[in-house]
Amino acid sequence: MASPSFNIRDHGAVGDGIALDSPAINAAINAAADAGGGTVVFPAGTYLSFSVRLRSHITLHLESGATLLAATPAADFGSYDPILPNRWGDELQYQDFGHSHWRNSLIWGEDLTDIAITGLGLIDGLGLKRHANYPHVTMATGPNGTAASGSAPRPAPSAAPSLTQGNKAIALKNCRNVILRDFSLHRGGHFALLATGVDDLAITGLTLDTNRDGLDIDGCRRVTITDCTVNTPNDDAIVLKTSYALGELRPCEDITIRDCHVSGFDLGTVLDGTFGRTTERSPDRDGPTGRIKIGTESNGDFRRITIDNCTFRRSRGLALETVDGATIEDVTASNLTMQEVTNAPIFLRIGNRARGPEGTPIGQLRRVVIRDITADDVDGRFPIILAGLPGHPIEDVTLANIRVTSRGGITMADVAAQADTHVNAFFLRGDEPGVTGPRDPFTVPERERGYPEPSMFGLLPASALYARHVRDLNLRNVTVTINHPDERPPVVLDDAPSVTFVGGNLTP
Structure with a gap:
């Protein structure tokens, strides 16, 4: 038996790329979940959105011509879901902040079973940012946004911004039985x-x-x-x-x-x-x-x-x-x-x-x-x-x-002539002696702590x-x-x- 369908337009979505449609999208998801599961359909149109909250036994289906467009936070408009503290990413910094948080995303789900995103539509992260406004601990960054080797945490600004920026298109945590199929994605943050x-x-x-x-x-x-x-x-x-x-x-x-x-x-x-x-x-x-x-x-x-x-x-x-x-x-x-x-x-x-x-x-x-x-x-x-x-x-x-x-x-x-100025500075570490001038060409530094x-x-x-x-x-x-x-x-x-x-x- 085919799962029931829930058209987001039936729940108030406009699809003109101007009106904020995430409340209608989430209402359709909740209706499908309350019915025991189903397919939430995005017909052709452009749906401006903040955080879309997945639930178990739900498929998001973007039909051809449908675009889910990430909105830009504004005081009179809205923002993405709040960032929850994660002691493994905030206090101890075992990985960069972006790896440690999921809800500041265009689409997110945690502890879910049997979920899918399908269809020939487009997810466009136009309103997402590479660096969200992290309200806990920040660190000096190295390549690809990771904490620089040997860097120490520094306090975040005392007053965290009131609007949560989105910095990921899709974030899934502790989920089971997931299908992602056929869609396109542009600018994922x-x-x-x-x-x-x-x-x-x-x-x-x-x-x-x-x-x-x-x-x-x-x-x-x-x-x-x-x-x-x-x-x-x-x-x-x-x-x-x-x-x-x-x-x-x-x-x-x-x-x-x-x-x-x-x-x-x-x-x-x-x-x-x-x-x-x-x-x-x-x-x-x-x-x-x-x-x-x-x-x-x-x-x-x-x-x-x-x-x-x-x-x-x-x-x-x-x-x-x-x-x-x-x-x-x-x-x-x-x-x-x-x-x-x-x-x-x-x-x-x-x-x-x-x-x-x-x-x-x-x-x-x-x-x-x-x-x-x-x-x-x-x-x-x-x-x-x-x-x-x-x-x-x-x-x-x-x-x-x-x-x-x-x-x-x-x-x-x-x-032989190279010095550390010829090596990407991201990969150097302060406690490892650098090369300040010509060297034996066969003497290669170990750089064991380098990125x-x-x-x-x-x-x-x-x-x-x-x-x-x-x-x-x-x-x-x-x-x-x-x-x-x-x-x-x-x-x-x-x-x-x-x-x-x-x-x-x-x-x-």
Whole structure:
């Protein structure tokens, strides 16, 4: 039996983009919930809205031509739902504030079962802001809005603003059996989707073209992301995280990402089909982001992750990062095509930011297979990078059937002459000595507490592969072609026992 439908216009929605329709939308949701569940229908029109509050057994269905438009708070108009305190995000700052709050969003739901957002309509976060008015504790920020390494909390202004800004398009916390299907989303604020502690989540057929992160999957289990297009020039497109936002070490496990397309074109230009290229740097001053990543928030473990048959365009490469104590294991990435790669095509990192409870250990990264990868037009500064820490190696990694074409063009004098002014300042830490002048080109700083990005080390002394603190690395049919003369040796191995090379070509 089909679930009953509840048309938001029957509950007073106008749909002219001027009248505030969120009271009518929430009335329709409440009517459906009171009836035991149903589908809340958005017919064609533009529905200006503050917070939409999901309830269990409810589907929001945006018909073709329907737009849910995020409103801008005003004293005589309204604002988003209040931000509730979260001691794991306010007092202790184990992750940035945006990861720690859900209700200051265009659509939010907490502790729900059997919910969905479907249809061919559009969610437009025009009125959302990257930084909401956080009324509790703020911190100095690092890349992508995270707390800068080593920064201390500073008091928020004594008088909190009376209007709550919205900074996420969709936020879900502790939900079960969730479907997100077919809709498009433009300008999602801090996150187009923040899913925290969500189990049995199916995301398919979405087109996201957004300001910062696209799909943030934080401490979720049994997730499939298929046939999605995600454009995020200023942050990550699809990213798995395990923050401490719920006050527990919750893993990300049994995740499949398949048949997806990620990119870093100008905001809005994937939706309109123009694929603009004017944005040359993301806020952390590296090239456009738009990638698939595991980490940076990495308190809980990551297990059984599959990434298959995806494309990366004008974006950074694949990144696996544990810096807050997590174990990342049993990851398979295959059949990836990358074009115009703005930093390393493959980046594996163990760090020791240790943003978590006292005693947070150094994490582990092991049992990773990356195969059948083609990466063209890679920024010549960046080889494939695998970087563990002394006594904490990356373990049991296979790179197979990989073809990389790099621009090259770096000299050993370039490497030797660099100072910290050549390294992204976001990735430096005050208690780690910096480089003040020329250095031995083969002396690379560890930067164990730094924010993990390929540029954190500056220019590396290898053109094709740099592997440090790595054990049991197997390379089969890995070929790197350098388009412009590069004086660096193709491969540098440092504290890397048990490396096997079979086939391929890593010579310039």
